[in-house]
Structure formats: structure tokens, C-alpha cells
Amino acid sequence: MEKVVALCKRRGFVFQSSEIYGGVSGLYDYGPYGVQLKRNLRDLWWRHVVDLRGDVVGLDTTILMHPEVWVASGHVQNFVDPLRQCEGECKKRWRADHVTGDRCPQCGGPLGEVRMFNLMFKTHIGPVEDSSSVAYLRPETAQGMFVDFKNVINSMRVRVPFGIAQQGRSFRNEITPGNFIFRVREFEQMEMEFFVKPGEDEEWFEHWKEERLRWYTDVLGIDTEKLRLRDHGVDEKAHYAKASTDIEYSFPFGWGELEGIASRTDFDLRAHQEHSGQDLTYLDPESNERYLPWVIEPAVGVDRILITCLLDAYDEDEVKGETPVVLRLHKNTAPVQVAVMPLSKKEELIGPARDVLDSLRKAGLRVEYDQTGGNIGRRYRRQDEIGTPFCVTIDFDTLNDRAVTIRERDSMEQVRVPIAELVDQLQARY
Numbered sequence: 289m290e291k292v293v294a295l296c297k298r299r300g301f302v303f304q305s306s307e308i309y310g311g312v313s314g315l316y317d318y319g320p321y322g323v324q325l326k327r328n329l330r331d332l333w334w335r336h337v338v339d340l341r342g343d344v345v346g347l348d349t350t351i352l353m354h355p356e357v358w359v360a361s362g363h364v365q366n367f368v369d370p371l372r373q374c375e376g377e378c379k380k381r382w383r384a385d386h387v388t389g390d391r392c393p394q395c396g397g398p399l400g401e402v403r404m405f406n407l408m409f410k411t412h413i414g415p416v417e418d419s420s421s422v423a424y425l426r427p428e429t430a431q432g433m434f435v436d437f438k439n440v441i442n443s444m445r446v447r448v449p450f451g452i453a454q455q456g457r458s459f460r461n462e463i464t465p466g467n468f469i470f471r472v473r474e475f476e477q478m479e480m481e482f483f484v485k486p487g488e489d490e491e492w493f494e495h496w497k498e499e500r501l502r503w504y505t506d507v508l509g510i511d512t513e514k515l516r517l518r519d520h521g522v523d524e525k526a527h528y529a530k531a532s533t534d535i536e537y538s539f540p541f542g543w544g545e546l547e548g549i550a551s552r553t554d555f556d557l558r559a560h561q562e563h564s565g566q567d568l569t570y571l572d573p574e575s576n577e578r579y580l581p582w583v584i585e586p587a588v589g590v591d592r593i594l595i596t597c598l599l600d601a602y603d604e605d606e607v608k609g610e611t612p613v614v615l616r617l618h619k620n621t622a623p624v625q626v627a628v629m630p631l632s633k634k635e636e637l638i639g640p641a642r643d644v645l646d647s648l649r650k651a652g653l654r655v656e657y658d659q660t661g662g663n664i665g666r667r668y669r670r671q672d673e674i675g676t677p678f679c680v681t682i683d684f685d686t687l688n689d690r691a692v693t694i695r696e697r698d699s700m701e702q703v704r705v706p707i708a709e710l711v712d713q714l715q716a717r718y
């Protein structure tokens with residue numbers, strides 16, 4: 289993990305938030321390569337959960353919502369973690385379910401009584417800061433989908449079974465943020481509420497477990513051996529869940545939840561129907577049955593997927609006593625798809641190199657240009673370090689044979705390709 293954290297800072301993936309002021313625990317910024325990687329992950333999720341299916345529609349709801357939403361959903365009452373504070377020297381706060389025994393894991397001091405701590409950040413809407421203006425920063429995007437359920441069924445020609453998907457920021461005042469961007473206080477979620485007829489929930493639950501697991505292996509290229517599905521025990525399930533399964537990854541600190549898939553019954557729609565007094569039932573146009581659909585929800589944080597991709601891709605090569613880093617990111621996720629580099633800074637190579645760069649950019653590839661002029665091996669290694677699958681080199685022979693060299697990251701194989709065929713050849717590799 290330390291190596292990946294160092295790489296993230298060194299190469300512009302992730303920075304500590306407000307670092308020049310000493311940082312804030314549990315808050316991170318994304319640098320240029322991190323932003324691109326994150327964007328790729330979001331797009332790949334949207335493509336597979338929404339675009340390629342036809343039975344899921346998108347939504348974008350606000351972070352601040354009516355405070356009653358969180359009363360109805362149970363978050364005001366139940367979105368709490370058990371907290372124990374060290375009463376010895378360090379005064380550190382711990383999640384009671386993360387420590388064993390009655391002594392502080394840090395300084396060995398005694399731990400205080402268990403207190404319940406609500407994870408929602410509070411704020412106020414409007415200029416008056418009293419109890420009537422309290423609002424919360426949403427701790428999940430899911431409630432937006434339930435609250436807008438009626439609007440979606442009335443405005444779209446959707447029929448159960450169908451899903452509503454959303455990506456956006458969520459906030460949780462975690463007691464112990466940590467493991468870098470694994471557990472943070474502000475993060476980005478991708479959630480999908482899939483509405484089904486009561487009684488058909490079990491088959492859809494199985495469907496989504498398989499679909500989501502396959503997305504990690506086939507689309508992101510995550511190592512199958514490091515992924516597993518783990519069903520929640522009875523005592524572990526959230527207050528709304530009939531059944532829950534986590535997709536877990538084998539992190540350096542042990543198996544951890546990457547994504548949660550929950551069978552939520554009609555808990556949320558029913559709660560909002562009761563609290564709002566609005567009818568949220570669905571009328572089946574064929575059978576004329578009226579009911580509250582049940583829900584299967586795959587929910588994940590982009591930040592968590594991003595750290596998983598980086599850990600999974602991290603590798604070190606052994607080259608002449610040095611150990612350069614290679615990020616073996618899947619082609620779908622790599623922030624830069626092709627790096628273009630003239631062999632030297634000489635004017636006669638820069639022109640053709642820029643032309644090649646332009647043609648690749650116009651073809652829709654994410655490209656980067658490197659004309660630092662240093663040793664080409666070193667420049668390849670800089671690209672390996674950020675996971676770029678292909679480098680294209682323009683050398684002095686290019687001026688005569690109108691061909692360039694494609695160098696592949698993992699095999700380090702180099703092939704000579706006519707410039708006229710370059711776009712096709714690269715696109716064929718994507």
C-alpha cells in the first residue's frame with residue numbers, strides 16, 4: 289500500500305486534500321491522471337449498467353435533500369457506528385466493531401463506554417441556523433432514486449423490472465477513515481436501484497451478483513483470484529436488507545468490501561410512502577396489479593474501485609539492478625492510452641511527431657506527448673509507471689520509411705508500423 293500511495297503522489301493520481309495546510313484526515317484530491325482514471329471507471333460503469341442494457345435509466349439528484357428523507361430512510365435513527373474513545377494517553381476514537389478487548393490498540397489505555405455516533409454531516413439551508421433549517425449532506429445517493437421513483441415512472445415508459453442509476457458525491461463522517469482512499473469522508477458513489485416484482489427478487493439478486501462480479505474481471509481486468517463474494521450474516525445486515533452480499537477484494541490489509549449488493553425489499557419505497565403521504569405504488573399495465581416494487585441494489589464507491597485497480601495493477605520489473613514500477617492497468621482504464629515520443633528534440637522529428645499526435649487525438653484516443661529528449665528507455669518507463677499500454681516512437685528512419693514503432697507495455701515488444709496504418713493498428717488493439 290505504501291508504494292502505491294507514494295506512486296499516486298509522485299505521478300499525479302491522488303493528493304492529500306489541503307496538503308499545504310497539513311491536510312484533513314479522510315479527504316483526498318485527484319490529480320490529472322487520477323481524474324482520468326476515475327472518469328474512465330465512471331464511464332465503464334455507466335456503459336455496462338445503463339447504456340448496454342436498455343432496462344436501466346439514469347438520474348442525477350441533489351446532495352442536499354429534504355431532511356425528512358433521512359428520517360424516513362432510517363438514517364437519522366440508524367446510520368450510526370458504535371464509537372469508543374481511549375481514556376488513556378492518546379484519546380483516539382475507534383469504531384467499537386473494529387477493536388477487540390477493552391484497551392486502546394494504539395497506547396494500551398482503557399477504552400470508554402460504547403456510544404452511538406451518527407455519520408451524517410449536518411448543515412443548514414438558508415441564513416438562519418436553527419433546528420428547522422437543518423439539512424444533511426447525503427450519505428448515499430440511493431435515496432434520490434426512491435424519492436424520485438414516481439417522477440421516473442410517470443415520465444418514462446419504464447416497466448418493472450427496471451432500474452434507476454446514479455453517480456455522485458456522498459459524505460460520511462467516518463470515525464476512522466483510513467487505508468488511503470479506501471475509507472474516506474467525501475467520496476463518489478455509483479448506485480443502481482433495480483425494481484422488481486415481489487417474489488422475483490431472489491433471481492434478480494443472483495443476476496446482479498454475477499453481473500457485477502463479471503464487470504470487475506472482464507471489463508476492469510481485476511485478478512479473479514483476488515475477488516470473492518461474501519454473504520452477510522444475520523447480525524451484519526443493514527436495517528433495510530433482506531439479504532446482502534459483498535464483492536470483496538484481497539487488499540494488503542485483508543479482504544475488504546469493494547461493492548455491496550443488497551436486496552432491500554420495499555423498505556425504502558414503503559417508508560417514503562408513509563412519511564410523505566404520497567402514493568408510490570406501481571400499476572402493472574398487464575395484470576392491473578398495484579404494488580410497491582422490491583429492490584435489488586448494487587452500490588459501490590469509485591474511490592474504492594480506483595485503489596483496487598491501482599493495487600491490482602502494481603508491479604515491479606527487474607531491469608539492470610533497478611526496479612522500475614509498471615502499472616499493468618487494463619486498456620479500458622488506463623488514463624493515457626498512447627504516448628507519442630520523438631526520439632530526439634530535433635526539429636525534423638518534432639513536426640512528424642506532432643502530426644502523429646494530432647491524428648491519434650482526432651481518432652478519439654487519449655494521448656500524451658513526451659519530447660523531453662531523454663533516453664527513450666527512461667521515457668518508456670515513465671509511461672509504464674502510469675500504466676500507458678502503448679508508446680509510439682518517431683525516429684530518424686521515420687523520415688524515410690514513413691513508419692513508426694509501437695512499443696507494448698507488458699510484452700515490451702516493438703513493432704514497426706506505417707504511419708498510414710497507425711490509427712487502425714492502435715484501434716484494433718483497443
Ligand code: ATP
Binds near residue numbers: 462
Ligand atoms: P462500512 O460498513 O465499511 O462502513 P457500508 O457497508 O456502510 O461500509 P455501504 O453503505 O454498503 O457501505 O456503501 C456502498 C459502497 O460505497 C461501499 O461498498 C463502498 O464501495 C462505498 N463506500 C462506503 N463508504 C465509503 C467510504 N467511507 N469511503 C469510500 N467508499 C465508501
